[in-house]
Amino acid sequence: MSRVSILGAGGWGIALSVLLNHNQHQVSLWEFDKDDFQMLSKKRERKDKLPKVKIPQSVKITNELKEALSNQEYICLALPSHTVRGVAKKIAPLLYGNPIVINLAKGIENKTLCRMSEVLVGELPKKIRPNITTLSGPSHAEEVSRKVPTTVVVAGFNDKTTEKVQKLFMNEFFRVYTHHDLIGVELGGSLKNIIAIASGICDGLGLGDNTKGALISRGLAEMIRLGEKLGADAKTFAGLSGVGDLITTCFSKYSRNRYVGEEIGKGRKLKDVLSKMSMVAEGVKTTRSAYRLSRKHKVEMPITHKVYQVLFEDKPPKLGLMELMTRQPKSEIWN
Numbered sequence: 001m002s003r004v005s006i007l008g009a010g011g012w013g014i015a016l017s018v019l020l021n022h023n024q025h026q027v028s029l030w031e032f033d034k035d036d037f038q039m040l041s042k043k044r045e046r047k048d049k050l051p052k053v054k055i056p057q058s059v060k061i062t063n064e065l066k067e068a069l070s071n072q073e074y075i076c077l078a079l080p081s082h083t084v085r086g087v088a089k090k091i092a093p094l095l096y097g098n099p100i101v102i103n104l105a106k107g108i109e110n111k112t113l114c115r116m117s118e119v120l121v122g123e124l125p126k127k128i129r130p131n132i133t134t135l136s137g138p139s140h141a142e143e144v145s146r147k148v149p150t151t152v153v154v155a156g157f158n159d160k161t162t163e164k165v166q167k168l169f170m171n172e173f174f175r176v177y178t179h180h181d182l183i184g185v186e187l188g189g190s191l192k193n194i195i196a197i198a199s200g201i202c203d204g205l206g207l208g209d210n211t212k213g214a215l216i217s218r219g220l221a222e223m224i225r226l227g228e229k230l231g232a233d234a235k236t237f238a239g240l241s242g243v244g245d246l247i248t249t250c251f252s253k254y255s256r257n258r259y260v261g262e263e264i265g266k267g268r269k270l271k272d273v274l275s276k277m278s279m280v281a282e283g284v285k286t287t288r289s290a291y292r293l294s295r296k297h298k299v300e301m302p303i304t305h306k307v308y309q310v311l312f313e314d315k316p317p318k319l320g321l322m323e324l325m326t327r328q329p330k331s332e333i334w335n
Contacts, residue, residue, distance in 0.1 A: 001025055002168060005072040007087060009040055009061070011050040011279065012104060013078035015141035021056045022147075023171055028060045030068035037063035048278045053145040069094045074102060074168060077120075080280040081107025081190075084116055088123035095124070100131045100161055102154075106189035107282045108289035113296070115186040130157050133165050134182060136189035137240035138248035140255075147173040153240045154178055155185035177240065184236030187227045191304075192246040193283025194290055195219030197261035198307050199250035201317045204265020215303065216250055222301040226290065229297045257283035264310060265317050287311055302327060 002025045006013045009031035017029045031037040040046060044055040055061065062068050069075065069091060079087055084105050101124065103116045114122070120132045137152030144150050152169075154176055156162045162178040169176050179185055195215065202211050223246070224237045236242060249255045260281045263273045274284065291308040294301040306324055309315035 002074060003072045004028070004074040004076065004168070005030065005068045006076045006078055007065075007068065007091070008076075008078035008104075009036070009046070010078065011046070011141035013076075014046060014050050014053060014055055015145040016076060016078060016104075017055055017059045018053065018145050019169065019171070019174055021059050023169070025168070027058070028062060028068050028072070029055065030062055030065060032063070034063055037061065050141055050145060065090055066094050069096065071096055072099050073097075074100050074165075076102045076104060077116075078104045081105040081109065081116060081282055082285055085109065085119045085123060088120055092124050095128060098127060098131065100133065100164060101128060102165055103132070103134045104136075105282070106136060106186075106193060107286050108187075108190050108293070110285055110288050113289055113293055115183070115190070117182055117186060131161055132156060133162055134186050134189075135165065135169070135176075136185050136245065138245045140248070140252060142254050144174065149173050149175075151175040151177070151240060151244075153185055155180065155182040155241075157182065179236065179239070179241075181233045181236040183230060184227055184232030185241040187230065187232055188223060188237050188239075188242035189245055190282070190286050191223045191226065191290055192219075192242070192249050193257040193281070194287050194304050194307055195223070195246060196249040196255055196257035197264075197281075197283045197287065197311070198303055200255075200258035200261020200263070201265040201307075201310065201321075202261075203258070204262040204267075205317060205321070207321075212250065216246060219303050220246060222299075222303055226293060226297070226299045226301060229299050230293070256281040260284060261307075270311050284311060 004020050004025050005028045006017055007030045009029050017027050020027045041061050105116050117132050121129050133154050133156035135154045139150050139152050154162045154165045166176040166178050224234050260273050287308050290304050306320035310317050310320050
């Protein structure tokens with residue numbers, strides 16, 4: 001039995017608390033909002049984020065960071081990517097011992113263009129940095145909480161740490177692979193959300209399977225191009241955190257990013273769509289970061305560029321699609 005703290009009591013945090021409790025670990029679940037904490041403590045369910053999933057009584061729910069972090073062996077950050085730095089700053093002076101930190105956020109910081117492990121390396125004590133990992137892959141909370149067979153990947157700075165995380169999560173319905181390419185794993189999990197927004201736009205426009213198949217394959221090409229430029233291994237994108245998560249997110253009814261795109265494809269404005277959502281669509285902010293990275297490193301990412309224009313420059317989705325389809329003819333050699 002291991003002592004595990006989960007920071008963030010949204011859908012994913014709750015699903016992981018159920019999973020780790022099933023694995024016989026001692027789990028603490030931290031909720032930052034006092035009203036939501038009181039509701040969770042009383043009802044042990046979050047109907048707006050993960051309905052019909054009860055948090056086991058043996059999972060300790062707390063609103064106090066110091067209490068959540070007390071003497072823990074593992075700390076899971078089940079947070080929106082834009083909040084990771086702020087929480088990391090708060091927990092840095094509270095960390096006890098030498099815990100393993102597991103990032104679960106899939107995003108790229110807007111201001112710094114940092115991946116989440118880079119954010120954590122910059123904010124946490126030096127002794128903790130070798131213990132920073134990221135868990136990624138096709139893993140919707142709605143299915144994990146129902147014990148639907150799921151497979152993910154964990155990457156970090158050393159094999160011993162990732163193997164410990166693998167052992168922590170592994171069971172009969174949740175399989176974990178280890179990986180050496182932290183850059184590729186994090187970029188795959190982040191960039192696929194942009195393509196999922198584009199996939200949703202296709203759905204909102206009433207387009208077909210041909211379109212989505214082309215979008216996914218060409219979207220993957222963009223992910224690989226930027227990934228290689230930033231130091232990732234191209235083969236990583238053929239795995240769980242790349243094409244596996246990409247396909248799932250582009251097709252799933254649970255995908256918040258695909259939903260955002262679908263509503264925009266139907267004619268709604270981004271601000272209106274986001275205002276009605278109780279959960280975060282990471283791909284919206286990541287689109288800004290990826291667009292900036294593509295320009296900074298001179299990487300051609302036409303789909304990302306058009307999604308950026310549709311989201312933030314009010315380009316009509318149909319016009320963006322036409323511009324993609326009428327680009328200069330070229331050879332398909334992943335370029």
